[in-house]
Amino acid sequence: MSLTVVGSVAFDALETPFGKREKVLGGAATHFALSAGFFTDVNAVGVVGGDFGDEEWAVFKRHSINTDDIEIVPGGKTFFWSGRYDYDMNTAHTLDTQLNVFETFEPKLSENSKRAKFLFLANILPMLQKQVREQCLAADFVAMDTMNFWITSMKEAVIDTLKVVDCVIINDAEARQLADEPNIHKAAKIIMNYGLKGLVIKRGENGATLFTKDSLFSVPAYPLESVFDPTGAGDTFAGGFMGYLSSQGDVNDATLRRAMIYGSVMASFNVEKFGTERVDALDYPEINGRFRDFKRMTHFDEVPFEKSSSAS
Amino acid sequence: MSLTVVGSVAFDALETPFGKREKVLGGAATHFALSAGFFTDVNAVGVVGGDFGDEEWAVFKRHSINTDDIEIVPGGKTFFWSGRYDYDMNTAHTLDTQLNVFETFEPKLSENSKRAKFLFLANILPMLQKQVREQCLAADFVAMDTMNFWITSMKEAVIDTLKVVDCVIINDAEARQLADEPNIHKAAKIIMNYGLKGLVIKRGENGATLFTKDSLFSVPAYPLESVFDPTGAGDTFAGGFMGYLSSQGDVNDATLRRAMIYGSVMASFNVEKFGTERVDALDYPEINGRFRDFKRMTHFDEVPFEKSSSAS
Numbered sequence: 001m002s003l004t005v006v007g008s009v010a011f012d013a014l015e016t017p018f019g020k021r022e023k024v025l026g027g028a029a030t031h032f033a034l035s036a037g038f039f040t041d042v043n044a045v046g047v048v049g050g051d052f053g054d055e056e057w058a059v060f061k062r063h064s065i066n067t068d069d070i071e072i073v074p075g076g077k078t079f080f081w082s083g084r085y086d087y088d089m090n091t092a093h094t095l096d097t098q099l100n101v102f103e104t105f106e107p108k109l110s111e112n113s114k115r116a117k118f119l120f121l122a123n124i125l126p127m128l129q130k131q132v133r134e135q136c137l138a139a140d141f142v143a144m145d146t147m148n149f150w151i152t153s154m155k156e157a158v159i160d161t162l163k164v165v166d167c168v169i170i171n172d173a174e175a176r177q178l179a180d181e182p183n184i185h186k187a188a189k190i191i192m193n194y195g196l197k198g199l200v201i202k203r204g205e206n207g208a209t210l211f212t213k214d215s216l217f218s219v220p221a222y223p224l225e226s227v228f229d230p231t232g233a234g235d236t237f238a239g240g241f242m243g244y245l246s247s248q249g250d251v252n253d254a255t256l257r258r259a260m261i262y263g264s265v266m267a268s269f270n271v272e273k274f275g276t277e278r279v280d281a282l283d284y285p286e287i288n289g290r291f292r293d294f295k296r297m298t299h300f301d302e303v304p305f306e307k308s309s310s311a312s
Numbered sequence: 313m314s315l316t317v318v319g320s321v322a323f324d325a326l327e328t329p330f331g332k333r334e335k336v337l338g339g340a341a342t343h344f345a346l347s348a349g350f351f352t353d354v355n356a357v358g359v360v361g362g363d364f365g366d367e368e369w370a371v372f373k374r375h376s377i378n379t380d381d382i383e384i385v386p387g388g389k390t391f392f393w394s395g396r397y398d399y400d401m402n403t404a405h406t407l408d409t410q411l412n413v414f415e416t417f418e419p420k421l422s423e424n425s426k427r428a429k430f431l432f433l434a435n436i437l438p439m440l441q442k443q444v445r446e447q448c449l450a451a452d453f454v455a456m457d458t459m460n461f462w463i464t465s466m467k468e469a470v471i472d473t474l475k476v477v478d479c480v481i482i483n484d485a486e487a488r489q490l491a492d493e494p495n496i497h498k499a500a501k502i503i504m505n506y507g508l509k510g511l512v513i514k515r516g517e518n519g520a521t522l523f524t525k526d527s528l529f530s531v532p533a534y535p536l537e538s539v540f541d542p543t544g545a546g547d548t549f550a551g552g553f554m555g556y557l558s559s560q561g562d563v564n565d566a567t568l569r570r571a572m573i574y575g576s577v578m579a580s581f582n583v584e585k586f587g588t589e590r591v592d593a594l595d596y597p598e599i600n601g602r603f604r605d606f607k608r609m610t611h612f613d614e615v616p617f618e619k620s621s622s623a624s
Contacts, residue, residue: 039617087494182399184517185535205496206518207532218609220521220530223497244617257612288616295614297530300569302607304600305351305556 002041003246007122009046013082024275028122031232035239035266037063040246043113045069049076076101089227118246126157143167167198222268240266265290314353315558316425319434321358325394336587340434343544347551347578349375352558355425357381361388388413401539430558438469455479479510534580552578577602
């Protein structure tokens with residue numbers, strides 16, 4: 001199976017209480033592809049400028065990401081985002097956004113990218129997400145992200161796109177805003193009713209929840225004593241989630257649940273260093289070790305209480 | 313095994329977006345005892361006024377709670393609390409507090425209450441908690457609650473009490489304040505270092521986490537489309553937690569994990585109606601049904617990822 005992702009490839013400048021970086025590799029498609037690449041064959045679709053150098057391409061190459069559909073605009077500059085996090089690492093304060101070549105991004109998919117069985121539409125203009133989905137006729141399982149900016153400015157377009165995908169992966173504030181409903185379980189029901197097979201609601205340090213038609217599955221966040229840089233955590237989660245599903249080739253209750261764990265595992269590594277540094281250096285024993293940690297963190301024996309069997 | 317609880321017995325006046333009640337049975341010891349009573353023999357220690365009537369005593373009687381150590385001050389009035397919740401049900405707005413007979417509360421424990429193997433010190437003056445603990449020499453497992461008011465005004469006294477108990481059950485804001493540390497995992501480590509065997513951090517709609525010396529166990533909250541009245545949810549959780557442990561007679565990793573689930577189950581029922589109404593009417597099939605729901609919400613098969621076994 002293979003997996004195609006469409007989204008931003010960027011340079012980030014980051015400031016956190018633990019340090020700063022002038023220019024690290026970033027972007028939703030980058031974080032997603034690196035994470036998914038541990039599980040499956042990934043095609044990345046995006047655009048960069050002539051300033052995108054050998055060092056950056058080498059990161060994709062190391063993880064065998066197919067970058068044929070990352071367009072290069074020789075005279076242009078790569079999308080640049082600059083942000084700061086204070087001790088409350090849940091909120092990014094944007095210092096600067098330069099869309100550059102990303103402003104006029106029109107995803108161009110090769111036949112190879114279109115043939116993928118799994119597709120992830122990272123956070124871009126909803127109309128573009130829909131166009132890409134309609135080009136990928138072989139895709140059996142399509143997931144999308146979005147953000148408050150699009151929900152505020154073009155909610156109808158977001159919902160139009162939502163109707164042609166199988167799964168939505170968003171955070172709790174976005175879910176509440178999209179459904180116009182403060183209770184997260186009612187909001188999930190409203191969003192699911194657009195015809196989704198799955199809805200993943202990410203809740204940062206409080207974990208994530210998967211809603212399907214007949215069930216709900218909750219995962220806590222991995223216990224970290226310090227979150228170094230949360231940039232890209234959501235896309236890294238989505239990469240682990242979709243990458244694992246693609247590796248198994250079958251989307252069912254059991255694979256979806258394990259996909260939630262692998263998503264959480266990958267996101268937990270991502271935040272331990274700046275940019276893509278930690279995920280770039282990851283290996284399989286580390287990934288499976290943390291998968292086992294999640295089992296230990298959540299397992300209990302199903303022993304119903306019986307009044308007569310009590311020790312009293 | 314039996315379980316003794318020391319804390320408030322009260323009348324509450326409640327206003328929520330779903331309705332209001334002028335006078336319902338409330339108080340930490342009440343919510344705790346009713347919840348724990350489903351699992352074990354409970355002795356409640358508290359004080360009420362002459363206004364505490366047959367209807368109130370009948371609730372304790374129905375659940376076979378031993379009320380011998382609830383002192384009656386014939387000329388006095390029972391502790392009264394009045395609060396309002398807005399649509400954000402996480403925050404109670406106190407409208408009125410009349411301590412009445414609770415202001416000079418001095419817990420008087422009978423030999424029977426002192427003989428209990430399990431003891432819960434609900435949220436009262438920390439010095440009183442410590443005095444009670446020191447009277448209960450037979451208690452093998454002692455847990456306590458506290459609140460921001462005591463942590464702010466007499467942190468040393470809270471810590472003194474903390475040093476003579478086995479387990480602390482508090483919410484995340486209280487844990488951060490007590491440890492003076494914003495990261496919850498670092499805060500937990502600091503609090504555990506006072507010599508605890510367990511620390512339960514409650515996170516409302518985000519569930520609860522149990523910290524022990526070598527492990528961590530996380531439980532999501534039960535998915536509720538509406539929280540009717542959150543008053544007493546924390547004490548109801550503690551009642552399910554301690555009640556289950558007492559019923560099993562043994563505190564180990566497996567019983568502690570199931571105690572976390574029974575605590576969450578009981579709290580999820582408590583918030584469905586005003587005051588003690590829902591827990592008062594509960595039965596065992598309902599309790600075990602929701603216990604099974606928790607298993608379904610959190611279970612996944614432990615299948616490590618192997619690159620070679622993928623479908624690609």
